[in-house]
Each structure stands twice: as C-alpha cells, then as structure tokens.
Amino acid sequence: MATQEDSGRRPRARAAAIASGDAPDGSLPVPAWRKQRKGSAAGPAKQPLSQDLIVETAIRILDAEGLDGLSMRRVAQELETGPASLYAHVSNKDELLDIMFDRICGEIALPEPDPARWREQVKQVSYEIHRVMSAHADIARVALGDIPTGLNSLRVNEWLLTAVLGAGIPPHAAVWGVERLYLYINADAYEGSLHLTRRRASGLTEQEYMDRFVGQVREFFQSLPTERFPSTVKLLGPMMSTESIDGEDRFEFGLEMILRGLESYQER
C-alpha cells in the first residue's frame, strides 16, 4: 500500500489539524474528531459504522456500479442500515465523494523525483494518475466538479510542482502548467470512463461493444454530406481507427502535446 494519508472533514479543519499536528515523525497526526475504532480487523460479525467503513463500502459500490449507481441509500443498504445513519460520520454526499476521491488519490504511486529525468517522470506519473482514476469508474468527475483539497491530492500536486520547477520552468508557468495537466488527465479519464460505463450497462464484451458502438458512429459519420463536411469526411479513416477510440494512444498524444508546450517555457 502506498503512503496513504487520512483525509479530513473540511478543508479548514484539515489544514488546522496538520498545522497544529503533534506527530513529530513523518506520519500525519490522526485528526481529533476521528476517534480510532477498536478492531478494524474485519470481524465477520456486524462491524460498527465508521467513516472508513463507509468510504470503503462506497468505493466498492463505485467500482462495481459506477458513480451513478452510488447513492447514500445504496451505501446504507450495503451496510445493512438506514441512510440516516451515515450522516453521523459524513456530513454530506459531496463530502463523501471528496473523501473517496482523496482516498483513491492515495493509490497513486510517485517515484523519487529525479530532475534529470523530469520529462519522462512527469509522463509516467500522468499515466499513473490516469490509470488509478480509470480503475475507479467515473470518479474523475468529482475532480472536475470540485477543487480537490485532500491531502493525497495535494501530495500528487506537490510532486508535479516539484518536478516541473526542477526542470527550470518559471513559477507562473509551473503552477498553471500543472493545473492544466491535471485538468487534462481528469477530463480524459472521465471521458474514457463513460465508454466503460456504457459498455458495462449494455452487458457486451469489449469487442462486441466496439463493433456495435463504433459501427453506429461510423455509419453516422459516413452518412454526412461530403460537400458540407469535407474535412470531416476526409478524415474518417484516422477518426474511426480503433486506436482513436480506444483512448490509450489518444491520451498519450494529448499528453505529449501539453508537455511539448510546457517545456517551451523552460528557462534553462
């Protein structure tokens, strides 16, 4: 398990907990408002409710049924309780989503920064973020709809900032570049997850889905009048190639584009 940090309740509370943290070593202090539970050692008997348990359950549902399938009632049902019970540990569905997102950010593995290999490493980490987000259905939507302030999210951000600064990109370009990169990664992960969601909903295999869905889209584009959409029709080939739809290479292309743009701001 990577260095996973606990996420807090509200941004302010979080920061305060860190600032006044009384843990001398590297581990973050356990926030006062989260009493540690007795044995989280997974008794087969009914576990007492806790924020951790709720978040874990919610992520399990997210993975299995997607963000749209995740509801407070669904989580409560899974825990064999009523929806109202959750609100003692989580003030909000939005807060639950934030905490889930940050917990998931904790899965992102970060290498030791090496300024000499910054470009390669930034790319690697971008892939890693993308991989983790894609592994959890459409969770990336949360990042698009909210400025993440969780500790694990900050950890990733800090890593990227350090790498980019170390490459000699001036401060302003570094801040914006990393922010834009993050936006791009999440937007693509979200977009990509939609196909997966749809495919899962349809119950088709990847190949079947590809054939049917892409086939329909292709059919649609091919029926466009050439005189009105000449470039679109001319580019039907590259547009409809499997690699275009699949996403991996397309993501790489955009990433490369952003990196080329970013390094044009390098000062040394």
Add this chain to the structure above:
Amino acid sequence: MATQEDSGRRPRARAAAIASGDAPDGSLPVPAWRKQRKGSAAGPAKQPLSQDLIVETAIRILDAEGLDGLSMRRVAQELETGPASLYAHVSNKDELLDIMFDRICGEIALPEPDPARWREQVKQVSYEIHRVMSAHADIARVALGDIPTGLNSLRVNEWLLTAVLGAGIPPHAAVWGVERLYLYINADAYEGSLHLTRRRASGLTEQEYMDRFVGQVREFFQSLPTERFPSTVKLLGPMMSTESIDGEDRFEFGLEMILRGLESYQER
C-alpha cells in the same frame, strides 16, 4: 418491458435527415424530426407545445438557474403543463440536453478560414467556443459526458479540422489535436462555470465571493506544513494571484500550450 437497446437510432436518424436534407442554400437543413412551428413570434396567448419551444424554455432556465436547476418538471412548470407532456416532443432528458447543447453550438461564430492565419484563427475560435459555453452556465458538462453528434457541433468541428489540416498538420495529429483541444475547452468552461454557479447560489457579488472563497482557500494552503509541501508553499504567490483564479489568463495559457504542442507536428 422494452430493453431500449437501440440507442443508436437517434444519431442515425439525424444523419439520415442530413443526408436527405433539402435545403439548397447555406442554411442547415431542418431535420425531419424537428417539425417547424408556425410563428415563434412570442404570442402572449398560450403557445402550442413543440420541441423548439421546449428547448428554448429549457435554455432560458439553464441560463437563469444552471444545469442543476433544470428539470423536466421545471420546464413543464414554465410552460404551464405537466411533465408528461414533454415526452411527446423529446424522448429523454438526455436527448433534450443534447439538443440544447447543439442549439447553443449554433451560437458559435466562425470566420472564413484563412490558412495563412490559421494559428490566430484557431485561437480566436477557441475563445469563441469558450465564450458561448460560459454564457450558458454549466452546459459544457453535457459535452464532457457525451459525444456530441449534433449538426452545429459538427459544424464547429469541421471548421477546426479544416483550419488545422490547412496548416499542414498530418491527418492523425489533426484529428486527435482537434479532439483534445475540444476536450480542453469544454473542461475549462465547465470548471469555470462551477465558480459562477457557486457564486450565484451564495448570492454574493463577484468581489465578495472572490474575497471569501479565495480567502478560505488561501488560508488553507498557508496552513500547510512547509516541510511536507515545499513546492506548494513556495508557489503560493502565483497560485493565489487573482489572475490565476479568474480563469481568463489561465485558459489562454493552456490554449497556448496546446497550440505550441500541436504546431510541433506541422509538416510544412
């Protein structure tokens, strides 16, 4: 129970409507499934229901109350009818959103393509798309969550493809580059609209909102432990500057980055 698996019927129908479009001049053909109404000249007497009327009403609500405030019931209420009545003209809320999005795409003004000024023009059009999306609350979310296949959306896409092709970007890079650019514009427009939504919900002026919201975020970041987040703390200045939050310049930065990346694929 019908398992409505023929979700491809819609795009196909549209394309067929286009292919058999009988508008000889420059204006787009009116799709067969959108019957034109008599006078949309806003009679004070109760207008008969129609898809156009529904879409117009929905966009008005969207502008005034945001995407979250838009519901079938809300639209029906505005039209002084029941929600069920809408389903005779629109098969779905998703379809309504698609149509709304495409209608809004129709507001995007496109200049005559001039290959010599392709870079400037692509930038200009990107701004234009961004402007139109931002003018309609969080409608950009629709584009992120669905592959737009409306005519007006295609029109914009066609323009961008033509411009980029004309600049000597090879086919594959053109397709992907335009697609990535589109993704970026919509993602940023959506992100930006969230602030506006939140501000509107809070009822504060722009200045007040700036002060309060940014103040809180700044407070949070400033309370971060320097030893754990050195780069983040070091970059607090550029991160928290007004221009960073406001978005206009930030959008421009990312756009410039993408364009620099894109033109690195130029072949002549």
Add this chain to the structure above:
DNA sequence: TTCGCTGACGAACACCGTTCTATGCTCCGA
C-alpha cells in the same frame, strides 16, 4: 357521422439526498 390516431396530462412508480425524532446504548461521575 364515425373511426382511428395523436397530443395533452393527471396520477403514479421508483428512486434520490437530507432532516426530524425517538430510541436505545455506552460510558462517566457520584
């Protein structure tokens, strides 16, 4: 005139997030 069709729409279904409120249970001080 009558038949058939189609648009309008009230009612209802199955959900949703959230809050109120009553009920227990646990733990602490006396």
Add this chain to the structure above:
DNA sequence: TCGGAGCATAGAACGGTGTTCGTCAGCGAA
C-alpha cells in the same frame, strides 16, 4: 451501583427527481 448525559442508530417523512401508464379530448380521414 445507580443516574444521567451524550451520542450512534435508524424509521419515517419531506420535497424533490426522471419516466411511464392510461385516460381523454380534438381532429382529420373515410
């Protein structure tokens, strides 16, 4: 050991959501 305070639990309910069912009225064709 008892009393009581405080809190996790959860049933019920509120006000919303998208969508469907079935009825009804109006109208064009026969």
